[in-house]
Amino acid sequence: MFNKQRLHKLTLVTQIYNILLRILSGSFFIIILIFFQDPDLKTMLIFLGIFIALSSILFVVEVIKYYRTHYWIEGNRLVLQTGLFVIKEKDIQISRIQSIDTSEDIVHRLLKVTKVTVNTPGQGLSLDALSVSQYKALSDYLNQLKTALNKKDVDSLPEDELSAENTEFTQTSQENIPEETGLFQLSIGEIVKMTILNGAIFRGFFIFLIGFNFITDLPLDDFFTEVESVFISASIIILFASILVGMILLYTIGIIASIIKNYGYKVTLSEEYLNIKKGLLETQSQTIPLKNIQTIEEKRNWIMNFFGYTTFSLGLTSDSSQKDNDNKTEVKEDGQVILFPIIKSKQLKPLVKQCFPNYVLAPVETVVPTRSIRRFIQFPVLFWLIVATAASMLLWTYAWIIGLFIIVFYGFFGYRSYKLTGYHLSDNEVSIQTPTLFALRKTYVPKNRILNLEVKQNPFLRKANLAKASFNTAHGMTSKNFKLRFIEEKDAFIIFKWFKNGGAD
Structure with missing residues (x-):
């Protein structure tokens, strides 16, 4: 089955959709400009002709690329061959595959095909599009072949012993598929609640208010110089009415966009992976290898804290370069991915212990003098x-x-x-709590994930017996820094000794 083969024929349809979308979005302002100038029939025909000609050229290009694109498995490699005039090959080692993710926009869903992204450290391959049966067959085959290869010392084997034909593995059966446990899912009501409580709309509204002031030249000077007319001034009434309407519109748009993006949000756990599925118009399935997790973090802003909610996220090493594989997962550039967007604080700890039984999750002790x-x-x-x-x-x-x-x-x-900066040391884990401008963040870091740790003192801090302690962990394509500022000198060196010698006292 995994000799050289092409993508599904419906790839041509998904590419037509992408071509039309790119052309229309790229020429949006030109179209608006033409129609606002009351175009005549000749102008409209010229524009339509250019649009058809450009679409046809791009479609022919995609047809050629489709017939010149193949993928296959060769030894310990999954190979993708593609190109227009020059054929290029890209391959990844099967034994290093970390996850196989899928995404489906509205066209993929109508055609019952899916886009598949195979991730390894540093790079990945994207296949658009495969049928569901093709995806299942390839995914199961790769997972079993990876397991079989990893049971051997792959680096010490000659290439001919790494071929798919010579590697022992069993065909997929129901009992070989890892069982998934449902952990968490969001209802539409919870998505609305999340959108309101996470503070993003308030930040958007603040930006809107500043822009509105510059665009309309609101009479703010009069507001300060004529305080006695606040409640009767027509300009002030118009101002507050405009702000109210703008706020309602932003809330409505934000909530609708959030429902579309997070519809059907569900988290499941299997033996080695967490999986996040979500989306209304475009569904996404993102796999998170448990071994890639560097830190776990809970964060709550003032509003969420008042209502007893929190957000739980994971710090990961990057699976692959986003630019290389056109991946649409939720991993941010700093390697942070939100696992539970909103959850009651009292419900969080049992779920976290189920996912990460090796974490201590000790409460922090505030230490700033x-x-x-x-x-x-x-x-x-x-x-x-x-x-x-x-x-x-x-x-x-x-x-x-x-x-x-x-x-x-x-x-x-x-x-x-x-008041809130603090830490706690366990034998193999440090808990660190630091406030941000609008939230409180608590992070749990295993000691074996810490890349380096340093203690800093300038002459003024040394005189006051204070110090700064900081450490880095691998996040995304680089690293992330955590700091404890202006803590007691003895606390800073306790942390340093813990990291250097191992184990908490």
């Missing part, structure tokens, strides 16, 4: 004081009012950092 408060506050407050003063003198008389709000906010944030 009282004398560190000013160090969290003084530098941001001084910076914004200078900015607000300069803006008031050079740009806008009332800029100091905005500056005052920012200074108070950063003062409060500094106090939160002092």
